Amino acid sequence: MNSLPARLAVFALVAAGPLLFVVAPIGSFLVMSFARVEGHQIINDMTLDNYVAFFGNWVYLKTFLLTLWLCAEVTLIGIVLGYPIAWFIWRRRARTRYLLLLLFVLPLFMSYIVKIYTMRSILGLNGFLNQILVGSGILSAPSLVFLYNQGSILITMAVIFLPFVILPIFLSLERIPRNLVQASADLGAGAGTTFRHVVLPLSLPGTIAGGLFAFVLALGDFITPQMVGGPSGFTIGRVIWSQFGLAYNWPFGAAMGAVLFLFALAVIVVAGSIASRQRV
Amino acid sequence: MSLSSERLAATAAGFLAAAVLAVLYAPVVIGALFSVIEVTRNGINWGGFSLAWYGKLWQNQSILDAVRTTLIVSACSVSLAIVLSIALALYVEWEGAIGRRLIELVVYLPFLLPPIVTGLSLLIFFANLGISRGVATIVIGHSVFVLAVLYRLVLTRLQSLPATLFEASADLGATRWQTLRHVLWPQLRSAVATGAILAFTLSFDETLISVFLAGDATTLPLRLWAMMRVGFTPEINALVTLVLLFSIALAIIVSLRMKPEGEMEE
DSSP states (O other): OOSHHHHHHHHHHHHHHHIIIIIHHHHHHHHHTTOEEETTEEEOOOOOHHHHHHHHOHHHHHHHHHHHHHHHHHHHHHHHHHHHHHHHHHHSOHHHHHHHHHHHHGGGGSOHHHHHHHHHHHHSTTSHHHHHHHHTTSOSSOOSTTSSSHHHHHHHHHHHHHHHHHHHHHHHHHTSOHHHHHHHHHTTOOHHHHIIIIIHHHTHHHHHHHHHHHHHHHHHOOHHHHHHSTTTOOOHHHHHHHHHTTSOOHHHHHHHHHHHHHHHHHHHHHHHHHHHHHTO | OHHHHHHHHHHHHHHHHHHHHHHHHHHHHHHHHHHHSEEETTEEETTOOOOHHHHHHTTOHHHHHHHHHHHHHHHHHHHHHHHHHHHHHHHHHHHTTTTHHHHHHHHHHHHHSOHHHHHHHHHHHHHHHTOOOSHHHHHHHHHHHHHHHHHHHHHHHHHHSOHHHHHHHHHTTOOHHHIIIIIIHHHHHHHHHHHHHHHHHHHHHOOTTHHHHOTTOOOHHHHHHHHHHHOOOHHHHHHHHHHHHHHHHHHHHHHHHHHHHHHHHO
16 A cells, blocks of 8 residues: 555545545536537537636626625625624523524525525515514505515525534634633633624634635526526626526536635635634 | 613514524425315315315325335435445545645535536536436436535544544554555444435435436425425325424434534534
């Protein structure tokens, strides 16, 4: 087992699956992004047309930028709501702590499609939100503003992805040794000072991981925009998806997918390096 | 002074947690409610409690088929991922010199990237090879997706085992296979089981990759999505409630299994 060829053989054997079904597909879709469609034929003559069409057309570029903005908002909402909640759970006694955590993490295991659907029925014209607002006299008539726009995509994504943010933040808080907090208090630091100088820096990796989850999940989602976004709520994921469905332009879809892929990769690498630098 | 401000912050966070919890569960509770209570154009008929929709569910062949396909896909992809994750974790732990970082990157990538990238890359890959889409292609898509979870859990458990365990086994003349079978497997078993349940729930609910790879096959989430475009019946709410109860049960099992481990790490 110790000779180099033997070790290479073992490596090839073990890595075959991931290489074949992860690396090769990514390679083949990147190659596809340089192809073009003629009639119903996909011809690969290594053209940059798809990228020119994407970056040269303000409609697509704007959709991409708006999607990034949407993802940033989802991430921000996730952290602003998720951090205090994770902190709150962390401060409970051991028994209630895990019960609370379970309550906040359980929605992750509930059907994704169904959550979107029920969010749509809550936000809709005859939905719960309108019934409550009309019933309490805040609105005189049911309003359409809650559904089928960018705002409804934002609300739905924020609700669905929030547990993904809470969990990593909680896990990083949990990793902080309790005696560190105690020591800080013994040295005369107030609760605010301890939080700012001990708890917050040590929980930053988890916060970054949680934000990353929300960002990347929002970035590629195409079912939420399709279900609650209506005709105006387009995101880059929805545009890519349409290229593989009705529009039938795989190479163009692959090119936009490549942009998305490289952007997501960059975000993951940057977030990963920030998080690991903090861990020291 | 600062103690009371901390208490104030904790109270505020508690209120926030309660409010968010209500928002997180509202979609679920409302869906479950509609499966037993009649909703008409004029509003909600609270008197119309009935479990009839649960009965009707068993007569809907297309839904039953979708459930069966989903169970087959989940079982196959989790099994594949278990075998692969153990092989990868053992390789990284024993022979890690070559390509460890590369392997880990490749294993984690489908889990970290937006699912749409995994979906469309496999779609184009299979189309290039002339492989037609169906249950088998969904299984492969789900396998690479859940592999990261199983790999992480198996590797963590493997690394927590003392090296003397393998040394003792080797000193006693056991081959690698015997060590794996009689020494490692009993230690890994519970981590694999936890990972398998977790992976199963992920696969059972996976939608964004399946959409690209399904072809004519239909899993439950895809079936639900198709039904939503034409509008829902209480029947679907009944199904959804059952699915939710099922996944909640699995999640609780996972969390009960994970908790003692987490405490051990302290």
